[in-house]
Amino acid sequence: MDQLGEQLCEAAKSGADTNELRVLIDSGADVSYFDGQGLTPLMHASKHGHAHVVKILLGAGAPWNALSPSNLSAGDFAMEAGHQEAFDTLLNAGIQAELVLGTIARTENKKGNLDVDYLEDRVIFSEDKLMDSENKAVMMAWEKPLMEAHAKAVCSGGGHILNIGFGMGLVDTAIQQYAPVKHTIIEAHPEVYERMLHTGWGEKDNVKIIFGRWQDVLPQLKSYDGIFFDTYGEYYEDLREFHQHLPVLLKPGGIYSFFNGLCGGNAFFHVVYCHLVSLELENLGYSTQLIPLPVKDCLGEEVWEGVKQKYWQLDTYYLPVCQSIQDSE
Numbered sequence: 495m496d497q498l499g500e501q502l503c504e505a506a507k508s509g510a511d512t513n514e515l516r517v518l519i520d521s522g523a524d525v526s527y528f529d530g531q532g533l534t535p536l537m538h539a540s541k542h543g544h545a546h547v548v549k550i551l552l553g554a555g556a557p558w559n560a561l562s563p564s565n566l567s568a569g570d571f572a573m574e575a576g577h578q579e580a581f582d583t584l585l586n587a588g589i590q591a592e593l594v595l596g597t598i599a600r601t602e603n604k605k606g607n608l609d610v611d612y613l614e615d616r617v618i619f620s621e622d623k624l625m626d627s628e629n630k631a632v633m634m635a636w637e638k639p640l641m642e643a644h645a646k647a648v649c650s651g652g653g654h655i656l657n658i659g660f661g662m663g664l665v666d667t668a669i670q671q672y673a674p675v676k677h678t679i680i681e682a683h684p685e686v687y688e689r690m691l692h693t694g695w696g697e698k699d700n701v702k703i704i705f706g707r708w709q710d711v712l713p714q715l716k717s718y719d720g721i722f723f724d725t726y727g728e729y730y731e732d733l734r735e736f737h738q739h740l741p742v743l744l745k746p747g748g749i750y751s752f753f754n755g756l757c758g759g760n761a762f763f764h765v766v767y768c769h770l771v772s773l774e775l776e777n778l779g780y781s782t783q784l785i786p787l788p789v790k791d792c793l794g795e796e797v798w799e800g801v802k803q804k805y806w807q808l809d810t811y812y813l814p815v816c817q818s819i820q821d822s823e
C-alpha cells in the first residue's frame with residue numbers, strides 16, 4: 495500500500511483544500527494511484543462533487559479516463575451523482591485530451607475491438623445477426639428500430655440517398671420504403687456483397703450497388719440528398735476521414751447521419767465522443783442534433799448470447815442528424 499496515494503485518496507474524498515492537496519502532490523503522491531477499491535483520487539473527488547479537487551488533480555496529470563473495476567470513469571461517478579461542475583470539468587478535459595491524442599477511439603473500432611483483417615475473413619449470417627470469424631457482431635437485429643430512424647432522417651428530403659455499409663440490409667430496407675429516386679449502397683465485404691446480389695438488391699430499379707471500400711470508390715460517387723455511414727472494423731479516424739468528404743458528397747440542404755456507437759461501452763466516454771464528433775463536424779460547417787432514443791427494452795441479456803463482445807451497453811442511443819450550418823440557420 496502506498497501511504498501518500500492513500501492520503502491523496504482520502505483528501506480527494508473529503509474535499510481537502512488546495513494547500514493540503516498541493517503539499518501531498520509536491521511530496522510525490524501519485525495522482526494515478528488506485529486504492530484498495532480500485533478507485534483513483536480523481537474518482538473519489540468526482541463521486542463527492544469536489545470540483546476544485548477535480549481541477550487540481552487534472553492539472554497535476556491525473557488520467558481522466560482511468561477505469562474502476564466496474565468500468566466506471568471519474569466522469570461516470572460525477573454524472574451518476576449529478577455533480578455538474580465536476581462533470582463539466584471532466585468533460586472538458588476528456589474532449590481536450592481526445593482532440594489532441596484520440597487515445598480511446600484510435601485503439602477501439604466501432605464495435606469496440608481491433609479487426610484489421612475483417613474484410614478478408616469469413617462472415618456468418620443468421621436471422622438475428624451477422625458475425626465475423628471471431629464471433630464478434632458486425633450487425634445485430636436489435637438495431638432495426640435505430641436503422642429505421644436513421645433511414646427516416648436521411649430520407650426526409652427525398653432525392654438521391656447514399657448508404658455506406660450494407661450489413662444485414664436493415665437501413666437499406668427502411669430507405670427503400672421512402673422510395674428514393676436513387677439509392678446507392680457501398681459494400682466492401684465480398685460475402686455481404688454476394689448475399690446482396692442473391693437477395694435481389696442488384697435488380698431493384700432505383701438501387702445502385704458499388705462494391706469496394708468507401709475509401710477506394712470515392713471517385714465513383716456523386717452528391718446526395720441523404721447520406722448514412724455505418725461500417726465495421728474501422729476506427730474513429732476513418733469516420734473523421736469520411737467527414738472530410740461531406741462538403742463534396744452532401745448536397746446543399748442534405749441530411750447526413752452515422753451509426754453512433756462511439757465508445758458504446760461507457761456512458762461518460764460516449765458523452766465525450768458525442769461532443770467531440772459534433773465539434774469536428776461543426777468545424778466542417780455542419781450542425782449536429784443528437785436525438786435520444788431509448789434502447790434498454792430491446793436489449794435483454796439474451797440478445798448477446800454467442801456474441802464475443804457487447805458493443806453497446808447504454809440505455810439511450812443518440813441518433814445524429816447533421817446538416818450544413820447555413821441550412822439550419
Ligand SMILES: C[S@@+](CC[C@H](N)C(=O)[O-])C[C@H]1O[C@@H](n2cnc3c(N)ncnc32)[C@H](O)[C@@H]1O
Nearest residue numbers: 659661662663664665682683707708724725726
Ligand atoms: C454494421 S454493418 C452495417 C449495417 C447496416 N447499417 C444495416 O442496417 O444492416 C457494416 C457493414 O459495412 C461494411 N464495411 C466495412 N468496412 C467498409 C468500408 N470501408 N467500405 C464499405 N463498407 C464497409 C461491412 O462489410 C458491413 O457489411
